[in-house]
Amino acid sequence: MICKIMKDSGNKAYIKDLERLDRSLISDDITVVNDVNYSGDEDSEHTFDIYYRNDEKLKPVLIDIHGGGFISHDKKVDSVFANVMAQKGFVVFALNYRLAYPEHNVFDQIEDIDKASRWVVKNASVYEGSITDLFIAGHSSGGVNAVAETFLCIDFQMRSAYGLADRNFRYSGLILDCGLMHFYKNSVAYNGMRDMVFPKGYKNDPRYGFLVFEKNGLISRLPKTAIITNDSDELKNMSYYFDELLAKKNVSHKLFDKGSEGHMGIVFKPVTDGSNLMDDVISFLIDDINLVKYDNTYKQHVFEFTGRCFEELGKKFEPSGRHASYNNIENAFEVFYCLTVKDNVIGTVALKKIDDYTVEIKALYLDSSYRGKGLGSRLIKKVIDEAKNRGFKSIVLDSMSQYKEALRLYGKFGFRDTERYNDNVYADVFMKLEL
Numbered sequence: 520m521i522c523k524i525m526k527d528s529g530n531k532a533y534i535k536d537l538e539r540l541d542r543s544l545i546s547d548d549i550t551v552v553n554d555v556n557y558s559g560d561e562d563s564e565h566t567f568d569i570y571y572r573n574d575e576k577l578k579p580v581l582i583d584i585h586g587g588g589f590i591s592h593d594k595k596v597d598s599v600f601a602n603v604m605a606q607k608g609f610v611v612f613a614l615n616y617r618l619a620y621p622e623h624n625v626f627d628q629i630e631d632i633d634k635a636s637r638w639v640v641k642n643a644s645v646y647e648g649s650i651t652d653l654f655i656a657g658h659s660s661g662g663v664n665a666v667a668e669t670f671l672c673i674d675f676q677m678r679s680a681y682g683l684a685d686r687n688f689r690y691s692g693l694i695l696d697c698g699l700m701h702f703y704k705n706s707v708a709y710n711g712m713r714d715m716v717f718p719k720g721y722k723n724d725p726r727y728g729f730l731v732f733e734k735n736g737l738i739s740r741l742p743k744t745a746i747i748t749n750d751s752d753e754l755k756n757m758s759y760y761f762d763e764l765l766a767k768k769n770v771s772h773k774l775f776d777k778g779s780e781g782h783m784g785i786v787f788k789p790v791t792d793g794s795n796l797m798d799d800v801i802s803f804l805i806d807d808i809n810l811v812k813y814d815n816t817y818k819q820h821v822f823e824f825t826g827r828c829f830e831e832l833g834k835k836f837e838p839s840g841r842h843a844s845y846n847n848i849e850n851a852f853e854v855f856y857c858l859t860v861k862d863n864v865i866g867t868v869a870l871k872k873i874d875d876y877t878v879e880i881k882a883l884y885l886d887s888s889y890r891g892k893g894l895g896s897r898l899i900k901k902v903i904d905e906a907k908n909r910g911f912k913s914i915v916l917d918s919m920s921q922y923k924e925a926l927r928l929y930g931k932f933g934f935r936d937t938e939r940y941n942d943n944v945y946a947d948v949f950m951k952l953e954l
Contacts, residue, residue: 522715526620529591536592540599541788548572549605552646557614557638558631565631567638568594568613570605571646572891579652579691579805580643581609582636582668586659586783588699589619589628589716596786597658603789607801608891610648612639616664619716625664626681626718626726632668633683640688654692654804658783659754662698663730669693670729670737677737680725692804693744697752697782700761703731733764741765744772745800749779773803790931795900798893805892808865810901813848813855820864821845821857828884853878854905858885858894865889868898870906873915873940878906880916883925895925899932906954913953917946926950 550573558565571578581604585597594613601611616631617623640650657665670677672689702709713721721727732738744765748758758774765772778796779785789797802808813821822838822845829836836842844851851871858866865886870878880902885895906914915937918925929950937951 521711522620525588525715526590529588533587533592533596536596536783536787539787540596542599544599544788544790545602546606549602551602557635562617564615564617565634566594566615567635568598568601569610569646570601570613571610571648572605572608573647576647577644577649578608578610578647578891579654580639580648580650581611581694582632582639582653582655583611583613584616584632584655584657584661584664584668585613586657586661586697586699586786587618588712589625589660589663591618600658600786600789603797606891607797607893609654610643610646612643624718624721625716625730626724628664629667629671629726630681630683632664633671633681636668636688637686650688652805653688653690654694655690656694656696657698658696658786660699660702662695662700663702665693665695665698666700666732666741667730669741670735673740674729674737677729680729690742692742694747694800694804695744695758695761696747696779696785697749697754698746698758698761699754700732701757732761738764739768739770741768741770741772743804744770745775745804746772747775747779747785747796747800749776749781749784751780752782752784754782775800795893795896798896798900801893802897808889808894809859810897811857811859813857815849817857817859817864818848820859820862821848821867824864824867824886825882825884828886831887852881853909854902855882856898856901858889858898866894866898868902870902870914876912878909878911878914880914883916895928896931899928903932903952903954911954913951915940915949915951917941917943918948918950919946920948 549570552569555567555569556565557567583597583601585592585594594615597613601613604611614635616628619625643650655665655668669690672686729735746758746762748755762774775796826836838845848855853870853872855869857864867882867884869882871881873879883898926948934950934952937949939949
């Protein structure tokens with residue numbers, strides 16, 4: 520009786536959760552392919568929704584596992600998150616799996632996700648996905664299944680226990696959003712939950728042992744892991760527990776406990792008031808990108824990078840002429856930042872003082888091969904924070920109307936059209952942000 524009540528409650532929660540999604544964040548520029556079956560049957564619980572920007576460029580792949588306490592919800596609850604991550608440069612495979620109780624259990628779900636991942640590896644290129652950069656995300660209970668899925672890549676004993684074939688792929692990174700990461704804790708509620716979503720005798724089942732993370736030696740071999748929680752997440756202590764566990768096992772990981780709100784906050788609203796939480800998560804997972812203050816050791820790198828950017832824009836970089844400020848960056852700008860990968864400059868941004876109250880964004884450039892990963896947002900966020908910390912009251916910028924993506928990005932951070940404030944003959948758009 521109690522189990523049926525819990526199941527009904529989960530289904531009702533799903534309906535309410537769909538209403539909480541911030542659909543204003545959805546972009547029509549993202550191609551969505553719905554209900555692609557990955558198991559060769561007609562079961563709707565064996566389907567993907569696939570999200571990607573159709574631009575004929577290979578992109579990293581993200582497999583996304585929804586939450587719902589193992590017993591409820593559907594891939595549609597992750598539709599906004601998946602769309603936003605596609606906007607940030609991923610091909611996202613949001614998947615359904617068989618829900619637990621009364622017929623199925625978590626072991627079945629792990630087998631479903633195994634089938635789904637193999638399908639992705641085989642077919643990702645059809646949707647412009649590159650499995651060289653393969654990531655997985657799990658929300659709430661989906662976090663347990665996401666960790667289990669990464670384990671299957673690295674342990675033949677686990678594959679053998681689940682009766683699964685060998686693999687030739689691994690994950691580059693793992694995202695755990697408000698995860699149910701200590702679900703085997705000893706309490707009446709969690710004992711009841713496990714009895715509901717596992718078969719009888721599960722404690723003696725070798726498959727279960729792999730899911731007791733603190734006793735599983737595979738933990739030390741997890742890929743780079745991002746743990747997301749926040750003060751109003753009712754399961755936040757489980758994320759902090761998992762953070763400590765990964766620290767003990769020397770796993771490369773990072774805890775992000777600011778920027779989202781409530782349990783599964785990034786599912787309901789992945790972007791909040793210009794928050795760059797997911798941008799920071801992506802930057803942490805994808806590569807060794809660093810944002811550093813300029814010094815003279817970067818001068819030649821900056822000149823070469825800026826020259827390439829200007830050439831791409833059909834312009835000429837003239838450090839001996841109208842771009843002479845680049846010869847004395849440390850004095851010509853209030854602050855100048857370089858975005859680097861292994862000391863190679865892939866992006867720049869600067870602030871130039873207009874008066875005691877106003878600064879101007881300058882030198883905002885990003886290598887074309889790194890666009891779509893949230894790095895532009897990271898650069899803008901950095902100089903906004905700098906301007907605030909230095910006591911300025913507003914930031915201005917000039918641009919050109921043809922740079923529509925850049926203008927949309929400025930708008931997301933609150934920049935609004937303003938009057939012309941300089942004599943730049945190339946600019947026809949002027950914007951301002953009040954701090």
